[in-house]
Amino acid sequence: MKALIAGGAGFIGSHLADYLLNEGNEVVCIDNFFIGTRQNILHLLTNPHYVFYQYDLNNMELLHQVFNKEKPDYVFHLAANSDIQASAQNPIIEYQNTYSTTFNLLEAMRLHNVKKMFFASTSAVYGNKDALLNEETALLAPISYYGGAKLGSEGLLSAYAYMNDMDVLIFRFPNVIGPRLTHGVIFDFIKRLKKDSSKLLILGDGTQTKPYLYVFDLIEAIMKFKNIGKGVTLYNVGVDTATSVTRIAEIVCQKIGASNVSFEYTGGKGGWKGDVPKFQYDLSKIHTAGWTAKYTSDEAVALTVENNLV
Amino acid sequence: MKALIAGGAGFIGSHLADYLLNEGNEVVCIDNFFIGTRQNILHLLTNPHYVFYQYDLNNMELLHQVFNKEKPDYVFHLAANSDIQASAQNPIIEYQNTYSTTFNLLEAMRLHNVKKMFFASTSAVYGNKDALLNEETALLAPISYYGGAKLGSEGLLSAYAYMNDMDVLIFRFPNVIGPRLTHGVIFDFIKRLKKDSSKLLILGDGTQTKPYLYVFDLIEAIMKFKNIGKGVTLYNVGVDTATSVTRIAEIVCQKIGASNVSFEYTGGKGGWKGDVPKFQYDLSKIHTAGWTAKYTSDEAVALTVENNLV
Numbered sequence: 379m380k381a382l383i384a385g386g387a388g389f390i391g392s393h394l395a396d397y398l399l400n401e402g403n404e405v406v407c408i409d410n411f412f413i414g415t416r417q418n419i420l421h422l423l424t425n426p427h428y429v430f431y432q433y434d435l436n437n438m439e440l441l442h443q444v445f446n447k448e449k450p451d452y453v454f455h456l457a458a459n460s461d462i463q464a465s466a467q468n469p470i471i472e473y474q475n476t477y478s479t480t481f482n483l484l485e486a487m488r489l490h491n492v493k494k495m496f497f498a499s500t501s502a503v504y505g506n507k508d509a510l511l512n513e514e515t516a517l518l519a520p521i522s523y524y525g526g527a528k529l530g531s532e533g534l535l536s537a538y539a540y541m542n543d544m545d546v547l548i549f550r551f552p553n554v555i556g557p558r559l560t561h562g563v564i565f566d567f568i569k570r571l572k573k574d575s576s577k578l579l580i581l582g583d584g585t586q587t588k589p590y591l592y593v594f595d596l597i598e599a600i601m602k603f604k605n606i607g608k609g610v611t612l613y614n615v616g617v618d619t620a621t622s623v624t625r626i627a628e629i630v631c632q633k634i635g636a637s638n639v640s641f642e643y644t645g646g647k648g649g650w651k652g653d654v655p656k657f658q659y660d661l662s663k664i665h666t667a668g669w670t671a672k673y674t675s676d677e678a679v680a681l682t683v684e685n686n687l688v
Numbered sequence: 689m690k691a692l693i694a695g696g697a698g699f700i701g702s703h704l705a706d707y708l709l710n711e712g713n714e715v716v717c718i719d720n721f722f723i724g725t726r727q728n729i730l731h732l733l734t735n736p737h738y739v740f741y742q743y744d745l746n747n748m749e750l751l752h753q754v755f756n757k758e759k760p761d762y763v764f765h766l767a768a769n770s771d772i773q774a775s776a777q778n779p780i781i782e783y784q785n786t787y788s789t790t791f792n793l794l795e796a797m798r799l800h801n802v803k804k805m806f807f808a809s810t811s812a813v814y815g816n817k818d819a820l821l822n823e824e825t826a827l828l829a830p831i832s833y834y835g836g837a838k839l840g841s842e843g844l845l846s847a848y849a850y851m852n853d854m855d856v857l858i859f860r861f862p863n864v865i866g867p868r869l870t871h872g873v874i875f876d877f878i879k880r881l882k883k884d885s886s887k888l889l890i891l892g893d894g895t896q897t898k899p900y901l902y903v904f905d906l907i908e909a910i911m912k913f914k915n916i917g918k919g920v921t922l923y924n925v926g927v928d929t930a931t932s933v934t935r936i937a938e939i940v941c942q943k944i945g946a947s948n949v950s951f952e953y954t955g956g957k958g959g960w961k962g963d964v965p966k967f968q969y970d971l972s973k974i975h976t977a978g979w980t981a982k983y984t985s986d987e988a989v990a991l992t993v994e995n996n997l998v
Contacts, residue, residue: 466851469798473791477840481783488779505846514827519846519920526847530787530840536815536829537836541776541962610829652851 380404382450384435384483385457387414389558390498390593394454395419397597399427406448408441410434412475413460418558435479438486445490452494452604455483461561462502462524466652469523476527484538493543495535496604499550501616501657503529512660513550513614522652532612539610547603549596552616552659555682556593563623564679567630568686575636580643584624586655589616592678595671602669613667614659619675626679633683690714692760694745694793695767697724699868700808700903704764705729707907709737716758718751720744722785723770728868745789748796755800762804762914765793771871772812772834776962779833786837794848803853805845806914809860811926811967813839822970823860823924832962842922849920857913859906862926862969865992866903873933874989877940878996885946890953894934896965899926902988905981912979923977924969929985936989943993 381398385391386407391414395405399422407419407430422428429448433440435457458476465471480497487495502525503518504511520526532548539546559565563581570578599615621629624641631639647655661670673681691708695701696717701724705715709732717729717740732738739758743750745767768786775781790807797805812835813828814821830836842858849856869875873891880888909925931939934951941949957965974980983991 469791469795469848469851473788477787478783481779485779503843505850515825517824518828518843520843521847521850523844523847523851526843526845527840529843529846530837533813533828533830533836533839533843534833535836536839537831537833537962538779540815540831541779541833652847 379452380406380448380450381452381454382406382408382448383454383456384408384479385414387411387416387419388456389560390554390596391456392418392558393593393597394456394600395422395428397601399425401601406444406450407431408433408435408444413560435482436474438482441482441486445486445492450492453483453487453492454496455480456498458498458528459524462522462652463650465523466650472523472527476524477530480531480534484534487544488538488542493545495544495546496600497531497535497546497548499532499548500525500528501550501552501659502654503532503550504657506654507657510658510660511614513612513663521654536610545608546610547606548610548612549600549615550613551596552589552591554591554593554596555678557685559682563626564630564682564686567627568634568683571630571634571636571639575634575639577640577642578627580623580627580641581650582623582646582655583643584627584641585622586653587620587622588657589620589659590675590678591616591671592673592681595673599664599669603667613664614661615664616659616661617671617675618661620658621675621679625676629676629679630683633680633687689762690716690758690760691762691764692716692718692758693764693766694718694789695724697721697726697729698766699728699870700864700906701766702728702868703903703907704766704910705732705738707911709735711911716754716760717741718743718745718754723870745792746784748792751792751796755796755802760802763793763797763802764806765790766808768808768838769834772832772962773960775833776960782833782837786834787840790841790844794844797854798848798852803855805854805856806910807841807845807856807858809842809858810835810838811860811862811969812964813842813860814967816964817967820968820970821924823922823973831964846920855918856920857916858920858922859910859925860923861906862899862901864901864903864906865988867995869992873936874940874992874996877937878944878993881940881944881946881949885944885949887950887952888937890933890937890951891960892933892956892965893953894937894951895932896963897930897932898967899930899969900985900988901926901981902983902991905983909974909979913977923974924971925974926969926971927981927985928971930968931985931989935986939986939989940993943990943997
């Protein structure tokens, strides 16, 4: 298989490239280095089965060039603005980098007759709900521009799949963490503690509790289901456990060896406007299909802190 | 109230302008005449409470000018490509005219501090389902680019409403018919029979069965609920009855006075790729809220044929 990874120099995309190459596939990567980094793919640049293009997916002409030249038969779409806080002040970031990138990739696939796509969606499409989130019956009411643009992308995928007989696999990611992570609460805590290990500023009241999925668990799920079936296949992907922000702070302090750290809370329910303070997936669909995460949410956090300290 | 109607020279938008003016509101209309027509608003152009701009919503600069000058306090967003068949060959029509128009209007509202929006969504967000479609529990799986772009617009509305404390009313329209209708099956049948009343070409097998809502029923629902509440309020709007394509053909023939018309079917389930051949709404939410359509689907069809023959 020749796989095109959009956002392939990012945190998750670069790990996916490793796995796809390891399985014997050809990999074509497109990334504009807005969030992805050359560092993440340095080890791949000399691999004869790997090609990298530093292109922006909003340049349709360059996209056509890549499809013409490389003739991929599977597109893994992981390109998006993944920093919800950044777009909260400037929604056009999501319009361009999250929604329009999906439209452009689907147009390229339609015009170049590419029939398979994996799409990285998100828990943010659900919005703020107390109920267990089921992928087929939960109301979709995003509260961030990021979640809104991802829901819009899912709408496009559904229409393109039907109109062009494409097979599409959609995973709604929870918080995903692990090596090469570029931002988020774990990252912030380590940075702050390295500056000053006597105190730690925590956004919100610390009770925000989310399931954290270790990135290698996620990639194994993508690899397992990537050729699953006809039309659109949609899964929540995650872990049944969850970790509070205060618990993350405790794990980071312990791993760093910082004791007597004074936690200072900004207060309030969410860390920032558009943040969903608590959610839990109904994972019965993906569990029944034969995949379960190896690591609990707390284990994923602990491993990620260790990775970042190496 | 000063209402801005986007797509205000269209079939539904122009009727809404009539009702809003009649209630004593100021009305600002934007339309690019892609689908809307000057004919639809000719009677309004001399009304001192009505202003018309022949602008394209994708021109953000002109949009800012209108918001700056007119300072609307309510946006009724009915601008979209409403012709699903047209965009089936060219999805960028939906990206530009259905999705991006929503993004631009919401951006203008955010930047000019406008807090109320009505949005014309569609049954097409559900896709092709046998079940009774409930607005809160049905899976959303559009099979047309139009439905995909409308679902994307709903995602944007949800996010903007939360992030900017906007109050948003979303109606998922079924097929809406009545005076000033510009396209669709009734329109096509009348045109064909006027050319040749001996035979009538019918797309599909004629069993496609949809609820048709009379436009004045719809406008009355918009007027009733337009100030309904905080955050996002979402309703299916429609009729409990439905009309098959063959039944529409019979009604048209009867009203036109054409007898012995030979019906010729192209065959297949749907009229065209992306068409949903059958659907039925769960209307309990809007009925409980106090609105029910006055006309049945068959009555709406009959009235619409009569309007078109005047």
